[in-house]
Amino acid sequence: MGELKLMKGNEAIAEAAIRAGADAYFGYPITPQSEVMEYLAAQQPHKRTGMVLLQAESEIAAINMVYGAASTGKKTMTSSSSPGISLKMEGISYLAGAELPALIVNVVRGGPGLGTIQPSQSDYFQATKGGGHGDYRLLVLAPASVQEMSDFVKLGFELAFKYRNPVMILSDGIIGQMMEKVELFDPIPRKTEINEPWALTGKSSDRKKRVVTSLDLDPYGNEKHNHELQRKYKEMEENEVRFEEIDCSDAEYLMVAYGSSARICQKAIKLARLKGIKVGLLRPITLFPFPTKQLYSYTNRIKGILSVELNTGQMIEDIRLAVNGKLPVEHFGRCGGVVHSPEEVLAAFEKIIMK
């Protein structure tokens, strides 16, 4: 068993980064995720593992430092919260276009604009549909516990390098700020050699020069590049869908929720069972790729789905696409930093779905 610790979600991200053998972190303070960089700074990662830690002058600079560091083939990450992630979107689009691996953590707060510093899930569209310009996807992991905040850093780096694509951990102010027991994985040493055939290591005489760019002025070349990216996303859809099902085997209804909202729904479905209502919870762990096939498999088994999100209804669109009109799918969620209670969710479920 790994080392057990009581930690904040944000601290778990930071500790996991060092343990995952990250080479560099570039960030900029923003509530509610500032503990990530604070924890790293206190740990002096340059002494612990040689990891680079740099507080940039802006989120824009931070994501571009990530772009530079990632182009050297090293494990690179940043973290921020919603308004800061919006600023990073240009750089994220470039990372996707140049096919660079990187880990980006969004500890979501309410929007739009400066919004609020309280937790929210209102960046679902931004995370899963692109966010920046161009036809691209991030692989999006949605942790629902401090444990997963830690585990998904390691997993996120693995997937980022497997697909040469930026990976986003889509968390929120609840998971980032709450404290839970976490079993830390054993440290992985930082890479001593860069073997990636695309990485900028300096052109030695035995190989051709390498260029990391997202630019192709030849329209046919650019189209080909786009098709290659789409092939990669297809591969993710085939191999990387992750979800959790709780009390689903005999369910007549489903709640679908991710992250902190899934934690609330875990309690809501228990309350429902006490009243004799057979509701299961399907928790998408990857938001892209989305568990589309799994949701479709419920279409002839259940009577309806409630999408429970800390927003005004974003993931519901993916659920509706998944069931393709064969089931009623409705949304419930508080927003703007207001968090729904399990009782509220159940009451909404009875009113909206059971009617």
Next chain:
Amino acid sequence: MDLKEIIKPENLVYKRTECLTDKTLSYCPGCGHGTVHRLVMETVDELGIQSDVIGVASVGCSVLAYDFMDIDMTQSPHGRATAVATGIKRCWPDKFVFTYQGDGDLAAIGTGETIHACNRGENITIIFINNGIYGMTGGQMAPTTLLGMKSSTTPYGREVELMGNPIKITELVAQLAGTYFVSRQSVHTPGNVRKAKKAIKTAFENQKLKKGLSLVEIVSNCNSGWKMTPVESNKWMEENMFPFYPLGDIKVEGQLVQK
């Protein structure tokens, strides 16, 4: 005399430096970019650092600089080259990292990144081409466009009341504690090319010292954007650009040059 007779080793007086590629330059005839590319690659060849250098192209006319340089390179979002270079240098502290940026990239959209990379004293080299105009997008006003100078977005000349002042970003970053060497040069005459080469070489050699950032500004013509012949544009540059952007070293070994 046919071509075979001409191309003989004993007739060779000038050749492409090793680290420049064979690819035809995409720059307008008369533009200074090609000369600066050569000087940067000559420096890489003379220092023997091809396997230890990583370049960062920016957005502007030189966006495809990586096509012409036979070294590992990346291409940065508009204005972010020094942040990208920071990420590379922090991961490869012993490699030579440089950015190649125009005035729109470095002194307008990338001002924040430029100032903070300079102020942190990142051990990188910035090659900064200042032609007072946005060349690639068709000759719009740049942060460096002179007062009275015409561009496609200042068709009646730049007026301070309407468009504000041109910025001397090089003098500005020279004031920052993190810059070690700051110089302004040009490449429009053989004499100036030699001086520019010396400054560029110094700017690369300085990376070994780890004492801060080196920036070389090249004041360049943009005959297409300025709507002049190459010869006219160089004359115009001497008469108008140099009085506002005077050539010479501005900071050497971390000390401002007294004038």
